[in-house]
Amino acid sequence: MVVVDINKKIWLSSPHMGEMEQVYVKEAFDTNWVAPLGPNVNAFEDAIADSLKENVKIAALSSGTAALHLGLKLLGVESGDMVICQSFTFSASANPICYLGAIPVFVDSETDTWNLSPALLENAIQDCIKKGKKPKAIIAVHLYGMPYKVKEVKAISETYGIPILEDSAEALGSTCNRQACGTFGDIGVLSFNGNKIITTSGGGALVSRNTDYVKKAIFLATQARDEAPHYQHSQLGYNYRMSNVLAGVGRGQMLVLEDRVMARRRNYERYHEELGSLPGIEFLSEPSGYFSNRWLSCVLTPSYKVREQLRLALLEQNIESRPLWKPLHLQPVFENFPKFTDGTAEDLFNRGLCLPSGSNLSHDDLSCVIQKIKSTL
Secondary structure, three states: OOOOOOOOOEOOOOOOOOOOHHHHHHHHHHOOOOOEOOHHHHHHHHHHHHHHOOOOEEEEEOOHHHHHHHHHHHOOOOOOOEEEEEOOOOHHHOHHHHHOOOEEEEEOEOOOOOOEOHHHHHHHHHHHHHOOOOOOEEEEEOHHHOOOOHHHHHHHHHHHOOOEEEEOOOOOOOEEOOEEOOOOOOEEEEEOOOOOOOOOOOOEEEEEOOHHHHHHHHHHHEOOOOOOOOOOOOOOOOEOEOEHHHHHHHHHHHOOHHHHHHHHHHHHHHHHHHHOOOOOOEEOOOOOOEEOOOOOEEEEOOOHHHHHHHHHHHHHOOEOOEEOOOOHHHOHHHOOOOEEOOOHHHHHHHHEEEEOOOOOOOHHHHHHHHHHHHHHO
16 A cells, blocks of 8 residues: 655656756856857757657757747748648647638547547548638647557648648657657647656757758747848747757757656556556557657546546545646637537547656656545546
């Protein structure tokens, strides 16, 4: 029996620092490189590119949302354009569509990966074309670190000539058939928010094989300053570049990425082993060829009532858990936009719960969570 200390908070996914982050941050202070740009930014971008392989280039930015915004601009999205967006995801996947005055078209999920349904995706594209508004882009998300159906979505993208903006914010370290998530789309997006697999406190990155895209992203992210001895601007720019200080944190984090992935996968494996036989409890398994970083370990319960019973029981023990993402087509801010749904995402939201999954979760803390779930169910 594990003794639960209710005064101790067990977090859903807290930051996990290594040994080198402070070294690189101190280097930034010692050399007075505390502004955007600098050696840490360049080294961090190189480390990401080396990890992802596939000959990609990187632009380190202030957030994953900023990367999505610039990605849409690079793909030519303008006011009034249609953009396909996975509905079962965090709102940051869709917010930049609205920043540009474009129209998000929400598409439901399939049950194998919980990601964008290829069948409904094609239905949505065909409907938009019939209305004379061929979508400008497809935002596909690797949810909770599980790759979406890459082959199927790519085939649809190529058939209709619509580029993919790949939201890999939750999937650094995940692969599909040994290729890294973040490298499948025309443009990929990473997040280094505080709860992600690695963190820079706040930050993100734009990924592409297209060197011109990355160069243009960096130009726009540094206020679109023209080459001139004075400050001259021929187009709107943004203050989206990552600082050299935060990039120092990222450099240290990249050194432990593989360890963090393995730790989160061990959390999932233990949850699955201990809870998988409980009546009505389901886990999301990896399809053949898929490798998930298991950013968050998630379970499906028999019903909304059971999910809430479990969430509140964990909360009583100071254990943080969270319902799966509420689908965007059900969010008040997006409720009037087009949607192609079949109830899958809504069912996942109603029954699903994210469990504590941090790579710094101790064996005893994990035991506390498992014990409480068993006693509740």
